[in-house]
Amino acid sequence: MMLLGRRIQVEQRMAVPKSAVVIVPVVSVIFALVVGGVFLALTGHPPIRTYLDLLNNGYTSFYGITDTLGLATPLICTGLAAAFAFRMNLYSIGQEGQMYLGMIGGTWAGIVLADSLPPLIAVPSVLVFGALAGAAWIAVPALLRARLGTSEIVSTLLLNYVALNLVNFFIFGSTGFFRDPTTSFPQGRAVAESARLSPLSLFTEKVTNTYPTLFVAVSLAVLLFWFMRVSNYGYETAVYADSPNTARYAGMNSAWLQSSVLLVSGALAGVGGAMYVVGPAGKVDPGLLQVGLGYAGIVVAALARYNFLAVVLAAVLFAGLRTGGNALQVSNDPVPIAIAVVLQGAVLLFALGGELFRRNKVTLVRVQSATT
């Protein structure tokens, strides 16, 4: 490729420099903001002011950042779920459905078990049952992948639509267990009070939307980061990710690795759904279907380059885009919330493009006329 008499030279790097790890995501975000700005300007919204509003409503104001952290809590879980599977080249995109099942499983535990339990046991049991339900939802794709090699991409995705209809069935299509029996209005039956956490007060009188489950989500990220670094299991998955053949020759059980990774991924997404029960919802709430935290989790994981600690940061960034976007939608000059989704997609696309600069040294070389 030629550019003003210079040639773009791409050389493969032996080691990734530390700076690229930070620069590439930052530049991706900036480029995405530029792309979003073009669309904003084209539709008659001043980009700079819109972004400043977004920044204020999503991050820098008290309610902005607390809303963002509240939204980021389940998003960290779905992000971890995607990262856990993707880093082993298992492309499960079923986090959305597994999260719904986590909500259903958690609510079941919250109604049936939690009544007679103190909060110290009731809340964890909701989370555990959410995890189990999420894992159960991915069990069939995991088994198929491990036994028959069925593409987990399509199978997990199809189950998202089944899960979506399952939630709709419980709330709108039937008057069964999960439906609130006290009203004819279609809404979920509330879990026991002992299964709910109250939002963090953060030393103020104000009521926030951040729940203590945030600490659970962050702890999960730290735990995974540490465990996958020191454990034999972490080592085996890393070997398998790099070269399935090497793993096989070394005697590792690839069916076990594949299915266990997918099951853990499903469980993580399920915990995210259960956190929704413990925190803001307290029941099976079809409102979760509108948020798309499962799909966003994949973007978060990719932006974090499947690093569990970076998932936390990426989740906060993305949640802020969403809460900021929500606020823009109801401002004097309403900007469609979809701008947040456009920015998410664009960030990911640029981050992918940025891989080139991470893996390779890209320089402009003056073309010598004698050598051409």
Next chain:
Amino acid sequence: MNSNIWLLTFADAISIATTLILASLGAIITERSGVINLGVEGMLLMGAVTAFVVADSTGNLWFALFIAVVVGVVLSSIHAALTVGLRANQIVSGLAMVIFGTGLSQFIGKPIEGDPLPVVIRPLELGWLADLPIVGPVVFGHDVFTYLTWVAAGGASFYMHRTRPGLTLRATGDAPATVDAQGGSVARIRWAHTMVGGALMAFAGAWYMFARAAAWNQAATTNGIGWIALALVVFASWRPLRAIGGAVLFGFSLQVPFTLQALQIRILPPTIVAMFPYLITLAVLVLLSTPRARRLLGAPKMLGQPFVRDER
């Protein structure tokens, strides 16, 4: 009366299959070159919304369809640039296209949400053919694009299996190193077919908008058809003609819930019936991944693998 409504269901199944055929044809052509583009849903939505907006301001159906195709080419070339040019992960890039396309289409479509269609694609008037019993309404009651889609599938099949560029295309998906050694450009072939595939996907969305949808309604406009099209690629074992049969079958399973509702047959709640297309697709996927079926399938061997000459 009851037989009539089932005839209508079959006719609807064939009609809805048009989108599925077009989209999965796009995916087949893309995947045969070794590139997997999961962004079908995003492409469909972008095709649909741009076609609507353009038709809304110009009133010209053909221009709207043309712009939709251009949008498909532009979006899929982003995918090609990332995956072929920069060798990024094809799965993640495809998912990014879905998210980007969904967001952008909702952003663009916000002002026109719920507006009536500016233009409509109407069925052809085929005279006595349409009056034939059974066959008339089922086969001869469609618009020109439905028939052109069948022709396109036939054309794609001929191209892939009976022409030299088609042979090179299949070789690029199966053994890119061989194509490279013969002096062919793997990158150029992958770029070209990804773009053609994207054009077909966006056109599928535009057709669906004008022929099947009532109004632009965010992501619910296509409601996961793009993903079904991807499953259909496996179902059709990467062969264009088989996609027609599969698409009609899928179209039928998409339509049956409505028919049952209309007939007030309430064996199962509609939310449960709505799961069937996805469960059936999953069942088919499972059947197709048994070792016996796998041998007969013939997925492109290097699907999803970037081609790097010096790492050969």
